[in-house]
Amino acid sequence: QKEVEQNSGPLSVPEGAIASLNCTYSDRGSQSFFWYRQYSGKSPELIMFIYSNGDKEDGRFTAQLNKASQYVSLLIRDSQPSDSATYLCAGRRGFQKLVFGTGTRLLVSP
Amino acid sequence: GAGVSQSPSNKVTEKGKDVELRCDPISGHTALYWYRQSLGQGLEFLIYFQGNSAPDKSGLPSDRFSAERTGGSVSTLTIQRTQQEDSAVYLCASSLEGGEGRAGMETQYFGPGTRLLVL
Numbered sequence: 064q065k066e067v068e069q070n071s072g073p074l075s076v077p078e079g080a081i082a083s084l085n086c087t088y089s090d091r092g093s094q095s096f097f098w099y100r101q102y103s104g105k106s107p108e109l110i111m112f113i114y115s116n117g118d119k120e121d122g123r124f125t126a127q128l129n130k131a132s133q134y135v136s137l138l139i140r141d142s143q144p145s146d147s148a149t150y151l152c153a154g155r156r157g158f159q160k161l162v163f164g165t166g167t168r169l170l171v172s173p
Numbered sequence: 174g175a176g177v178s179q180s181p182s183n184k185v186t187e188k189g190k191d192v193e194l195r196c197d198p199i200s201g202h203t204a205l206y207w208y209r210q211s212l213g214q215g216l217e218f219l220i221y222f223q224g225n226s227a228p229d230k231s232g233l234p235s236d237r238f239s240a241e242r243t244g245g246s247v248s249t250l251t252i253q254r255t256q257q258e259d260s261a262v263y264l265c266a267s268s269l270e271g272g273e274g275r276a277g278m279e280t281q282y283f284g285p286g287t288r289l290l291v292l
Binding site: 095097099105106107108109112151153155159160161162163164165166 | 206208214215216217218221229232262264266279280281282283284285286
């Protein structure tokens with residue numbers, strides 16, 4: 064079992080819809096979780112991080128964390144074609160390495 | 174301010190040659206990480222520096238891989254006797270760590286990567 068698991072996709076949504084990206088993790092010691100966006104041929108860029116159970120909103124993005132279920136998600140409202148990318152979920156224990164999932168490819172069609 | 178920079182951006186080498194990859198972290202960031210991303214794969218952790226010391230080298234694939242960091246700043250990842258399976262994008266990240274209570278301090282910011290191709 065991988066420490067961080069994501070569905071590889073692609074997840075296809077029409078423009079303006081809500082995209083829901085999901086991630087599960089196996090290490091209960093993980094304390095913080097990060098969502099990175101990676102365009103093809105580019106390096107990952109941070110979208111959001113979350114530490115506490117519940118929701119955290121930033122513009123069109125909402126991260127959700129459920130530690131009991133070991134589940135992290137990212138919602139993208141009003142999806143745009145420019146949101147088409149691979150979304151990487153990562154967990155971390157304190158000041159240690161990020162453990163990444165393999166990413167979910169999102170396609171937003173005009 | 175300047176982000177994480179890496180050089181070279183691309184490197185093509187012949188099997189058996191040694192290569193050096195450089196990372197210049199964000200100024201003031203004490204932590205530095207090296208990751209590797211093979212085609213179509215997720216990011217694989219290689220090594221972590223806190224200052225000039227490396228508390229976690231667990232991801233280095235073999236003794237052909239080594240890394241150092243000097244002056245708490247620039248880091249060099251060296252791959253000796255390169256093999257074709259070493260071909261990947263090598264990504265460096267840095268974070269501002271130390272102290273407590275500031276959420277997000279451990280957020281890692283990535284450089285543009287070095288694309289290594291071993292022929």
